[in-house]
Amino acid sequence: MPAISLRRNLILICVIAILIFCGGELILHNVASTVKNKVADGLLADFTITFPALYYFIIIRPSRASARRLLFVISICLAIAYLVLPAQQKAYILQIRKLSALAELLFIVYAFTKFNKLRLAYNAQKAVLPDPIYNLRLAMANTMGDSLGVKIVASELAVLKYGLFSWKKEQPALANSRSFTTHKDFGYIAIWCILLVAVMVETFAFHLLLLKWSHLAAMIITGLTLYGVIFFIADLSAIIKRKVEINQTTLLLRTGLRWRAIVDIANIQSVNKIINDYNSDDAYLQGGIIKSSGNLLITFKTPVQVDKLYGKSKMVSSILMNIDDYETFAATINIALTPS
Numbered sequence: 001m002p003a004i005s006l007r008r009n010l011i012l013i014c015v016i017a018i019l020i021f022c023g024g025e026l027i028l029h030n031v032a033s034t035v036k037n038k039v040a041d042g043l044l045a046d047f048t049i050t051f052p053a054l055y056y057f058i059i060i061r062p063s064r065a066s067a068r069r070l071l072f073v074i075s076i077c078l079a080i081a082y083l084v085l086p087a088q089q090k091a092y093i094l095q096i097r098k099l100s101a102l103a104e105l106l107f108i109v110y111a112f113t114k115f116n117k118l119r120l121a122y123n124a125q126k127a128v129l130p131d132p133i134y135n136l137r138l139a140m141a142n143t144m145g146d147s148l149g150v151k152i153v154a155s156e157l158a159v160l161k162y163g164l165f166s167w168k169k170e171q172p173a174l175a176n177s178r179s180f181t182t183h184k185d186f187g188y189i190a191i192w193c194i195l196l197v198a199v200m201v202e203t204f205a206f207h208l209l210l211l212k213w214s215h216l217a218a219m220i221i222t223g224l225t226l227y228g229v230i231f232f233i234a235d236l237s238a239i240i241k242r243k244v245e246i247n248q249t250t251l252l253l254r255t256g257l258r259w260r261a262i263v264d265i266a267n268i269q270s271v272n273k274i275i276n277d278y279n280s281d282d283a284y285l286q287g288g289i290i291k292s293s294g295n296l297l298i299t300f301k302t303p304v305q306v307d308k309l310y311g312k313s314k315m316v317s318s319i320l321m322n323i324d325d326y327e328t329f330a331a332t333i334n335i336a337l338t339p340s
Contacts, residue, residue: 009058016054020046025084040086047081048074072152083216118143129252131173133158134260134307155309158257162241163234170241174252178332179243181324182255188289192236199229239289244323246332253298255287255321261306265336272297273326285314287321294320296329 024043031039052074060070121139129135137154144150172179183189203225210218238256245252251268254260274295285306288294303315323329 009062013055013058016058017051020051021080021084028084037086044081044085047077047085051077083220114143129173129262130171131260133161133257134309137309138307151310155257158238158309159231159234161234162237162257163230166233166237172245174245174247174250177245177247177250177252179245180329181240181243182322183239183289184324185295186289186293186322188239189236192232196229196232199225199232244329246329246336248336251333251336253287253319253321255289257309259285259287259306259308261285261304261316261319263300263304265333267300267302267304268333268337269299269301271330271333272299273330274320278320282318283316284318284320285316287319289322294322295326296321296323 020043024046028036028039028043052070055073056070118139121142122135125135125138126132133154136157137150140150140154203222207218207222210221235256242254242256242260244254246265249265251263251265252260253263274297277292278294278297284297286292286294287306297318297320299318300316303317305313306316306319307313
């Protein structure tokens with residue numbers, strides 16, 4: 001499925017979700033009590049049948065994705081329905097949940113049968129490069145398919161590792177390597193602190209506002225925001241720890257958890273310093289801390305594979321990214337390229 005069509009379908013399903021979930025909740029709180037139960041029954045049908053069916057025909061079928069992801073969508077819909085619908089509908093939801101739980105149990109059994117293959121695939125990735133987060137992500141994709149569920153599990157593990165255990169040291173991925181940070185010249189820590197304060201202030205104010213309307217909604221939004229803060233911490237922690245590394249044969253390029261590329265030194269064509277904004281008609285990876293930013297443009301003789309934790313791998317011929325101490329980095333590259 002073309003990327004543009006997939007993006008359009010994702011926007012469409014998001015609009016439908018907002019109309020069904022938010023619109024339905026708004027209607028439920030404003031109808032007369034005599035018809036409230038009928039409206040709630042209709043919303044239950046929309047939550048558990050209409051939206052999953054639309055998701056299948058708009059997202060899963062056109063993209064030829066695994067139908068297993070529909071199970072995840074149904075579980076999310078049931079959870080939302082249980083939180084927002086009245087008590088009578090909650091009893092129905094629990095009955096439906098028993099059926100979905102059986103399907104989930106079968107999926108867990110299926111995943112368990114794949115454990116040995118997963119372990120072998122993980123060890124194969126580890127032999128190439130000791131990078132646990134990406135190795136698990138790629139091993140899961142190779143074993144159970146590159147589905148939305150795999151991406152979600154891999155990203156959640158990464159967030160927990162770097163968000164909740166941010167004080168732990170990161171071991172170098174390359175042996176006998178020299179490392180370069182990517183965040184200092186850009187001033188990312190200062191920007192991160194400003195954004196964090198802004199998020200916390202706005203969340204507190206929004207929480208107080210929601211309390212006047214619904215205690216449950218206020219707690220849900222606040223809980224999601226706190227998880228967002230953990231994600232925020234994980235992003236900063238990963239950017240600080242996951243440095244660019246280089247040894248005599250290999251260059252490991254990466255920006256936090258967002259992407260990585262393993263490059264053969266001999267495949268480097270040029271390294272250029274970017275002072276102003278960079279624009280090119282040729283396709284390149286925008287791999288800066290802020291997507292379009294960067295002071296380093298590195299070009300390759302043949303395309304290299306860029307792995308993404310939250311998306312599909314792709315081949316690129318050049319990468320725009322941030323690097324600290326560009327002059328030393330460029331000199332190190334030149335030394336590595338010079339024949340012994």
